[in-house]
Amino acid sequence: MILDRESFNVDEESVGQLSGWEGGLAPALWLTHRAFEIPMTFQIEKKGSASKAELYADLLLQLRSLLEGERDFISNAANFASLLFHSLPDLNWAGFYLYKDGELVLGPFQGQPACVRIAMGKGVCGTAAEQRQTILVDNVHDFPGHIACDSASNSEIVVPLVKHEQLLGVLDLDSPLFARFEDQDAEGLNDMVKVFMDSISLEGNM
Numbered sequence: 001m002i003l004d005r006e007s008f009n010v011d012e013e014s015v016g017q018l019s020g021w022e023g024g025l026a027p028a029l030w031l032t033h034r035a036f037e038i039p040m041t042f043q044i045e046k047k048g049s050a051s052k053a054e055l056y057a058d059l060l061l062q063l064r065s066l067l068e069g070e071r072d073f074i075s076n077a078a079n080f081a082s083l084l085f086h087s088l089p090d091l092n093w094a095g096f097y098l099y100k101d102g103e104l105v106l107g108p109f110q111g112q113p114a115c116v117r118i119a120m121g122k123g124v125c126g127t128a129a130e131q132r133q134t135i136l137v138d139n140v141h142d143f144p145g146h147i148a149c150d151s152a153s154n155s156e157i158v159v160p161l162v163k164h165e166q167l168l169g170v171l172d173l174d175s176p177l178f179a180r181f182e183d184q185d186a187e188g189l190n191d192m193v194k195v196f197m198d199s200i201s202l203e204g205n206m
């Protein structure tokens, strides 16, 4: 399918591939739906001087809008990571480790390439996953067993992903600042993780 994003025209061959089309306005309507109802042109809104509470309230709304109508775990995780990375100040990494076969495996993320597998109970991610608790680390160099994927990281927060009491993985954010994350971040991110968990379907995804 070749979609001309300026005019929303399609080439002749693709028109023939549109299921159920028998002429008339159908292709235009189909394209209108694809182009405007699906948030493929989602723009992250940045509000400069917002307090942390306002920032997270606003991000929660943006996340709902971004994930609306999509149930795919990987797609929604990828967009969630992108929203966080481009909206929260002072991050050098934002992404997911997914629980697979008894260990954590790198999932969608934004930032420098990262280590792929983390054993349960190891590092900040493995500890948060094992305890199913959000962990804030003011200075990662003081955290026993911290796994340094990016040498720029100095503080970190990890939020476990749990749906129907099933561990699905963790959300991990890193910052080059010391003590970048505080309780308000933990609360805001936990609220966002709930929206993400509600958005996804487990069937055929994990």
Ligand code: SME
Pocket: 093, 114, 115, 118, 122, 123, 124, 125, 126, 145, 146, 147, 148, 149, 150, 153, 156, 172, 174
């Ligand atoms: N620092 C993490 C490893 C993942 S990276 O930061 C992306 C940890 O100690 O588990």
